[in-house]
Amino acid sequence: MESETIIRKTALKEQYAKFTGRKILFIFFLLVLVLLLTGFSATLGSAPITIGEVYSAILHRFFSNHFETSWLANVVVWELRLPRILLGIIAGTGLAVAGTVMQAILRNPLASPFTLGIASAAAFGASLAMILGVGFVGGEYIIITNAFVFAMLASFLIYGLARYKGTTPETMILAGIAIMYLFSASTSLLKYFAEVETLQEVVFWMFGSLGRASWTNITIISLVLIACVPYLLWKSWDLNAMGAGDEAAKSLGVKVEQVRIVGMLLASLITASIICFTGIIGFIGLVCPHMTRMVIGGDHRFLLPASCVLGAVVLLGADTVARTIIAPVIIPVGIMTSFLGVPLFLYLLMRRKGEYW
Amino acid sequence: MFGVTFSYASTPVLENVTMKVDVSEILGIIGPNGAGKTTLLRCIDRILKLEKGSILLDGREMEEMSRREIAKHIGYVPQTTSGGFPTTVFDAVLLGRRPYISWGSSDRDIEKVLEALELLEIEDLALRDFNELSGGERQKVLIARALAQEPDVLLLDEPTSNLDIRHQLEVMEIIKNLVRERRISAVMAIHDLNLAARYSDRIIMLNGGSIFDAGSPTSVLTPENIKCVYGVEAKVNDDSGRPHILPIKPTQR
Numbered sequence: 001m002e003s004e005t006i007i008r009k010t011a012l013k014e015q016y017a018k019f020t021g022r023k024i025l026f027i028f029f030l031l032v033l034v035l036l037l038t039g040f041s042a043t044l045g046s047a048p049i050t051i052g053e054v055y056s057a058i059l060h061r062f063f064s065n066h067f068e069t070s071w072l073a074n075v076v077v078w079e080l081r082l083p084r085i086l087l088g089i090i091a092g093t094g095l096a097v098a099g100t101v102m103q104a105i106l107r108n109p110l111a112s113p114f115t116l117g118i119a120s121a122a123a124f125g126a127s128l129a130m131i132l133g134v135g136f137v138g139g140e141y142i143i144i145t146n147a148f149v150f151a152m153l154a155s156f157l158i159y160g161l162a163r164y165k166g167t168t169p170e171t172m173i174l175a176g177i178a179i180m181y182l183f184s185a186s187t188s189l190l191k192y193f194a195e196v197e198t199l200q201e202v203v204f205w206m207f208g209s210l211g212r213a214s215w216t217n218i219t220i221i222s223l224v225l226i227a228c229v230p231y232l233l234w235k236s237w238d239l240n241a242m243g244a245g246d247e248a249a250k251s252l253g254v255k256v257e258q259v260r261i262v263g264m265l266l267a268s269l270i271t272a273s274i275i276c277f278t279g280i281i282g283f284i285g286l287v288c289p290h291m292t293r294m295v296i297g298g299d300h301r302f303l304l305p306a307s308c309v310l311g312a313v314v315l316l317g318a319d320t321v322a323r324t325i326i327a328p329v330i331i332p333v334g335i336m337t338s339f340l341g342v343p344l345f346l347y348l349l350m351r352r353k354g355e356y357w
Numbered sequence: 358m359f360g361v362t363f364s365y366a367s368t369p370v371l372e373n374v375t376m377k378v379d380v381s382e383i384l385g386i387i388g389p390n391g392a393g394k395t396t397l398l399r400c401i402d403r404i405l406k407l408e409k410g411s412i413l414l415d416g417r418e419m420e421e422m423s424r425r426e427i428a429k430h431i432g433y434v435p436q437t438t439s440g441g442f443p444t445t446v447f448d449a450v451l452l453g454r455r456p457y458i459s460w461g462s463s464d465r466d467i468e469k470v471l472e473a474l475e476l477l478e479i480e481d482l483a484l485r486d487f488n489e490l491s492g493g494e495r496q497k498v499l500i501a502r503a504l505a506q507e508p509d510v511l512l513l514d515e516p517t518s519n520l521d522i523r524h525q526l527e528v529m530e531i532i533k534n535l536v537r538e539r540r541i542s543a544v545m546a547i548h549d550l551n552l553a554a555r556y557s558d559r560i561i562m563l564n565g566g567s568i569f570d571a572g573s574p575t576s577v578l579t580p581e582n583i584k585c586v587y588g589v590e591a592k593v594n595d596d597s598g599r600p601h602i603l604p605i606k607p608t609q610r
Contacts (some may be wrong), residue, residue, distance in 0.1 A: 298443050
């Protein structure tokens with residue numbers, strides 16, 4: 001009898017270890033996919049470069065003794081194509097992690113980085129700069145700073161309302177929807193009085209694109225991610241506990257209100273710092289967490305990193321297709337993510353046995 | 358626990374409740390809907406903040422303890438919940454180890470989870486999705502989670518609601534054995550007077566936020582008390598030392 005229980009326990013332990021192993025394998029698989037996509041994506045364009053040349057050009061920077069590269073490959077890869085690819089990777093990562101955190105703290109499958117009106121606030125800020133030329137700083141950074149400041153303003157507004165009225169998910173979501181409508185209406189009003197050319201500019205900004213990639217904005221976004229993501233990963237258990245309900249989480253020792261507020265502000269910061277450079281790229285933050293959850297389950301210790309990498313894969317993949325499908329015209333990636341992501345998402349949803357939610 | 362008062366907004370829900378739970382004791386809390394049973398449990402676990410009064414845990418003031426510390430001493434089993442993000446039973450129970458771990462789960466944590474699963478005889482459910490389980494199975498998972506916390510006090514909110522009679526008895530037997538074997542205390546809010554009578558060592562009868570009567574099941578569950586608190590005429594029979602309540606009809610208001 002005693003030995004029987006021990007055997008059963010060991011079997012169960014092994015089963016659980018296997019279950020964990022599968023999750024790690026999935027993350028590893030996605031990482032390899034990102035590397036392959038990077039190489040492939042860098043070969044595409046008017047200057048013909050093979051995939052081998054791409055990798056040696058990249059590695060040449062780090063190990064110049066071991067890898068040879070031509071001047072052309074070096075310039076094309078490092079100056080033209082890599083910034084766009086890297087922006088795709090980090091923007092995808094950031095938007096996906098922000099979405100996963102929002103869904104966890106608001107305990108809502110429909111939450112995304114944009115649930116709390118952050119995107120419409122950013123769009124309003126950008127339109128304000130483009131249409132009226134009003135902004136916090138002048139010059140070439142006016143659109144970026146405006147978008148960033150207004151996006152953060154929206155999240156602080158939610159924070160203020162939540163402080164006053166309680167930090168339940170319902171209050172925060174409803175307040176977010178109200179703020180979203182306020183900023184959308186304001187943007188529409190601005191657009192109504194705008195000239196045709198500026199209007200076009202606004203519409204283009206809102207599509208979302210990786211075309212404005214540069215080493216500077218990659219550095220800025222990376223710094224934000226490096227500051228925020230480890231903290232969120234460290235809070236994985238708290239996010240898991242909050243999925244079981246506020247009461248249960250509190251009884252497990254989680255400071256629910258604090259985690260919710262900090263999580264919301266960090267997710268907003270990540271989102272704002274990305275979309276102020278790229279314009280609005282929806283979808284990834286909403287759907288990548290779900291796709292990951294369907295494959296590896298809801299434990300945030302694995303869900304957060306996996307959905308980061310999946311976000312990078314989807315955004316980079318979408319941009320690669322967007323650049324090639326009717327080249328030389330480049331379709332804004334904000335449009336492409338949905339075209340590529342929705343079939344994949346629906347496939348996973350349908351394939352799943354039983355209920356997902 | 359002394360003189361606990363709690364209000365939602367300005368409506369007082371609990372007033373001046375004083376009680377004490379001993380080791381290896383099951384304390385049943387009964388009372389009509391809205392009497393403050395759940396609120397009382399939440400106050401004990403500091404999910405809600407007390408307005409007045411204090412709670413001592415083993416002689417220590419709980420106000421001064423951190424949330425994590427409280428979680429190591431008190432396990433709370435909420436009413437069965439459904440919905441939420443999909444999660445496996447194993448991970449749901451592993452959550453109970455959260456007060457002890459920062460990020461990685463050690464072998465000891467896994468061991469504790471397996472122990473709790475085994476105790477409730479739900480090992481075979483370990484990798485199933487929590488949301489796909491039946492009400493009785495979910496209740497057991499929630500109890501297992503609280504056990505993984507290795508608590509000294511177990512708080513149970515309606516552990517038998519939504520369960521069929523077999524599961525009701527199973528769950529109550531599990532709680533009874535735990536309390537005896539592990540020398541912990543249990544406080545449970547419960548609607549079913551007969552289950553309360555059978556399994557509680559002592560009973561507190563709440564009405565309108567304060568204690569109406571307290572003591573042994575026999576002394577609390579009297580036709581007069583039931584009539585006064587619930588407004589129900591009832592016959593109380595003696596069932597080998599425990600009272601057995603047979604409700605007859607609501608009294609005229």
